[in-house]
Amino acid sequence: MELGTYALIGERSLWALLPLATYLVLIFMGKKALSATLGGVAVGIVLTMLGPGSIARMFASSMGSFLALIGLIIMLGSGLGELMLKTGVSKTIVKWIIDKIGVNTEKKGILAIIVSSTVICGLLGTLAGGNAIIAPIIIPVVAAVGLTPSTVGAVFQSSGETGLIWGPFTGPVVALLAVTGLSYGRMMLWAALPFGIIWLVVIYFAAQRIQKNTKGKEKYDEADTNVDEVEITKEEILTTKVFNISFALLIGYGIYTGQGTSYAIFVMLALSIIISLVSRVGIEKGLGHLTTGMGKMASMFLLFVFLQVMLDLINLGGGFEALGDILMVMVDNLGREALMIAASFVGGFGVDGAAVAQLQITHDIFAPAVEAYSLPMEMWAIALIAASRITTSVYPTANMVGQMGIAKSNNIKAMLFGGWAVSLAALVYIIAWSFIGIRIFF
Template sequence: MALISLLAYLIMVFMNKSNLAGLIVGVIVAAILTGQNIQNLAAIFNAALGSFLGTIGLIIMFGSGLGYLMNKTKVSHTLVYWIVKKIGVNSEKKGMLAIMVSSIVICGLLGTLAGGNAVIAPVVIPMVAAVGVTPTAVAALLRVSGEVGLMVGPLTGVTIATMGVTGLSYGKLMLWAVIPFSLVWLVATWFAVLRIQKKYRGKEAYELTEDMVDIKTIDISKGEKITTIVFLISFIALVAYGIITKQGTEYAIIVMLILSAIISLCGMISNIMKLDEAISVFVDGAAQMTNMFLVFIFFEAMFTMINLGNSAAGCHTNYRFFVPDRQHGRTVGDCKNK
């Protein structure tokens, strides 16, 4: 019976309602079906905050805050500039390669597909448009490369969640799953884009707007270069330490905060921003993912009640109530006479 709450959630989603709206309905249905009172619901949500899904939601929020700081201090833009300049975009294929590498790196660092590609697009589109890469080809490359970046990035929500569920280390996950899959996906996309280019070459083209950036006019300051280099060194060192010492999911939280502190400090030294501004930027970025955080919390609450409802099937005339299992970091149910 408790699975009806999951059905209610799916119906809301198929009605084009948001995930959070569907989950709210699902939680209400689950609470009614499992007979949860206000006190039990409070305990369920309290436990959800410290659950695995709650941790993933917090990591995504902190990652968004870090991404905003990277954009504010021009770390993201500097990385894109370096990648594009190193490749030297003077042909269609080099333009396609620049898009793929930039998207994988930036989306993997920022942990967001839309946010990462939004940083890349204004810089790379004028260049690839000049060598004849079509809008359809660019869209396909950004989408696939960004998704690969989310899977490859060591601190993205996708990677951390997969490691937590499977119990695999980052190295094993990359070696046996992500890298083989990504190579197949990227190679297939490359050939698909070549066909797209052949079909649409000369038939569609970009109309450059004022928000596009001419890479020749980009001037990377000394402070931006130093901040980017310090960020990359810190990022690699922290990830390497986490892999060597086999840190758990929660390690990503402190990594996000340390990297945010490092970028903020570099930004203050370079007079890019002040302390209060850095904190505001981080908070504003994290706030953009509040909806996602709540989605994870409500998912955990709904799944908890579904589990309770399924277990309660063996209680017959008894009453099912919620019990937080603090020792094992999970929630369980118990049977008790009415």
């Protein structure tokens, strides 16, 4: 596709980045990601002066794009999460974790939240949805040992974010594997595991500091501290065991045979059918739960369709290539190591919106320089993780406020303390790794 006859920009023009600038401005003005992306598309259409037919073909093409595939996977993940909730699988997993840890101290309470949130958010692929599911089960348990809402909220945030970079079929992980070309195992070994372990270790100690500062000043209501035994039926136990085994086998097969991004669709559908049958919910009712959950993420699918169109419009004007020329000069002056550091800071502090969108945009901005200087994907992956995760931890974004609400907290300072603690620790690691890793891979 070519620029319109009366296009306001030429090829390889920095002005082609105006749609992206519009998107970022609208995001930081508080607009929702879908509205901000639509604004960016509108500016791109004006700059390129494409006709209605060309625009229609661009949207049709975006429906079959990689980003649209990610949107579908996220929708299926939400649907599977709804089915897991209705069949008691999520409840059973959380109950097992709590019983295994034996929550009888504040430190064990923090650990129980970390493990439960990381596992459930990683399985479901959603921060708000995952923690909303575990909150009614775990809050009474940790409240009974004295944890404050501020502590719980901060731990929910960082643990859930970690789950999203570890879960094999979460949107950010699928997107990361696709743009880097890494296998799940190599991505975890070199990028996600180090990043996530840093976050979990730091939030464990940061939560203790928050607990010390807020204990005696705030507490959960008496109703929240009543620990009622969560009832789990034999049917729910069987369904959960079959789910865990099936999930492990499907993941193992995918890793062993080197399955691609689309394999996630098969896994989601297979697991949905399996737990529908084992739980005796039945296929028809199970699919009903699946589609209900998928509907909750319909706006996310549209977001990725619009985002792909916006990126196509930018590429049509050569915006990322023009920016890449400037970045080449920076790398020539500062060295290959500067790429990882710059991407982590630019993505983490300068690009906001949906995590997959942040990851994709950051990758597109730096991709020419990454390719030109042959930066190993194992190193580039951790920069993209930082770019897509740090933003929601250092700014009072909707994600952060949402975790406060789930934890029944109103202490934004505690949330920011936890978010800045984990983010700064990760950035220090990335700066050090950018120099050490180069010497390992070259």
